[in-house]
Amino acid sequence: MTILGRITFSAVSLKRVSRVSFARYQLSFSQSTKRSYISIKMGSTDDKTSMARGSLIVLEGLDRSGKSSQCAKLLSYLQSNGFSVEAWRFPDRTTAIGQMISSYLLNESQLDDRAIHLLFSANRWEKRALMERKLKSGTTLIVDRYSYSGVAFSAAKGLDLQWCKAPEEGLIAPDLVLYLDIPPEKAAERGGYGNERYEKLEFQKKVAEYYYALCDSSWEVVDGCLKMEVVEEKLRELTMNCILKCQNGKPLVNLWSGN
């Protein structure tokens, strides 16, 4: 048996949980001083009826919108509630491709706009197989930036939007994109702004326009100017709903195959 995680429930969420198929899951109930939990266990990978999986949850937003802070908070919340969860980020600067990207972002090297776009995409492709294995084995991934950053930042340089999307096709589509919405001027006031290549106000304004053009049904737009704790609470709720749907067998699909 694989323990997928525990769900904090209220009277409302319990209704949803009660629809979980008992053929596929074992549910067990426990109570702590403040909260009640349902532990959901999934059959082994040999069990062909088992479709429960982890969720792919992506945080997106302008530079300094609060993504990394919120990823860390979400990770520790899910871990402390017993979920199998990992935090990822793109670019993943630990790989050989990631190091080329990092040197470009730090203005230590120069690259053609299309070449760096394809490197960012390749950096996601080199993690795709691992991502699929993790999700199918029940691990939820909280990912700091993904293909939406790839397209929004390159399109803001003037590259064609469809051209930018093409190399992303076939990557796994996120189950939920949490977009932290913040006016570029406000982001520029936050600490650490200006250290890397793209942290320039006029450029970030264009990036914001392309982000809005990419918004689809997987997106939830959250006001990134709210207090950190308020943002945190909103993200928790959206994340828990998403995790439940994936545990209920929501299929994995690929990004942008249809448009």
Ligand SMILES: Nc1ncnc2c1ncn2[C@@H]1O[C@H](COP(=O)(O)OP(=O)(O)OP(=O)(O)O)[C@@H](O)[C@H]1O
């Ligand atoms: N809701 C908030 N209100 C005020 N300050 C915030 C809020 N969220 C984050 N910050 C602060 O803004 C700064 C940037 O936050 P963070 O590093 O999480 O953003 P980011 O989106 O990951 O940035 P980048 O994309 O540039 O890596 C940090 O100093 C952080 O403490």
Ligand SMILES: Cc1cn([C@H]2C[C@H](O)[C@@H](COP(=O)(O)O)O2)c(=O)[nH]c1=O
């Ligand atoms: C994934 C990705 C990112 N970018 C840009 C966005 C940011 O300006 C940097 C990454 O900075 P972080 O502090 O490590 O988040 O790179 C991009 O242009 N294309 C991409 O695919």
